[in-house]
Amino acid sequence: MFRKILVAIDGSEPASRALEAAIEEAGAWNAKVHVVYVVESGLFSSLPMDNTLEVIYSVLQKEGEEILESARKKADAAGISLTTHLRQGHAGSQIVSLAEELGIDLIVLGSYGKSGVDRLLLGSVTDYVVQNSPITTTVVRS
Numbered sequence: 001m002f003r004k005i006l007v008a009i010d011g012s013e014p015a016s017r018a019l020e021a022a023i024e025e026a027g028a029w030n031a032k033v034h035v036v037y038v039v040e041s042g043l044f045s046s047l048p049m050d051n052t053l054e055v056i057y058s059v060l061q062k063e064g065e066e067i068l069e070s071a072r073k074k075a076d077a078a079g080i081s082l083t084t085h086l087r088q089g090h091a092g093s094q095i096v097s098l099a100e101e102l103g104i105d106l107i108v109l110g111s112y113g114k115s116g117v118d119r120l121l122l123g124s125v126t127d128y129v130v131q132n133s134p135i136t137t138t139v140v141r142s
Contacts (some may be wrong), residue, residue: 001029001105002025002026002029002030002031002105002106003031003105004031004032004102004103004104004105004106004111005022005025005026005027005031005032005033005034005104005106005107006022006033006034006035006036006095006098006102006104006106006108007021007033007034007035007036007071007107007109008017008036008037008038008091008095008105008107008108008109008111008125008129009035009036009037009067009071009091010037010038010067010091010110011063011142012110013050013065014110014111014112014138014140015109015110016110017110017140018108018109018110018140019035019071019074019108020074021108021138021140022106023074023075023078023080025106025108025138026075026080027078027079027080028096030108031105031120032079032080032081032083033075033082033083034082034083034085034098034104035068035075035082035083035084035085036082036085036086036094036095036098036100037064037065037068037084037085037086037087038064038087038088038089038090038091038094038095039057039060039061039064039069039086039087039088040060040088040089040090040091041049041057041089042082044139049050056114061086061088063084064079065086066088067086068085070085071084072084075080080110082089085098090128091120091125091128092124092125092127092128092129092131092132093128095107095109095125095129096125096129096132096133096135097134099133099135100133100135104135105135105136106135106136106137106138107129107133107135107136107137107138108137108138108140109125109126109129109130109137109138109139109140110118110138110139110140111126111139111140111141125140126139130137
């Protein structure tokens with residue numbers, strides 16, 4: 001039985017399908033859904049922070065907030081309780097640590113995210129979570 005479900009979203013089609021699957025599971029189990037969007041700040045960690053990077057980070061954060069709000073509307077329409085989380089860092093490790101912090105019973109992920117390279121194999125973030133999380137993880141194929 002699942003009481004708390006975490007789904008990671010990034011605005012991609014596979015993530016959208018993962019959100020739909022998480023909402024369905026929540027309805028079946030009367031569970032709460034937590035949705036996380038991670039701004040991959042690790043991509044910029046070796047670069048000096050200047051105005052350009054601050055603008056890029058701000059754009060990514062705003063995009064995340066919009067994607068999380070869209071998820072909230074989908075859950076509201078389905079009558080599902082949803083809490084959003086905006087994190088920064090390495091997406092895989094942020095998902096695993098948030099799941100552990102919240103006592104999540106099920107993690108739901110898309111098979112790959114926005115990166116075109118990730119489509120060649122199982123997405124790198126998804127692969128990281130599957131390999132490193134002790135929590136039951138469902139990968140929604142696209």
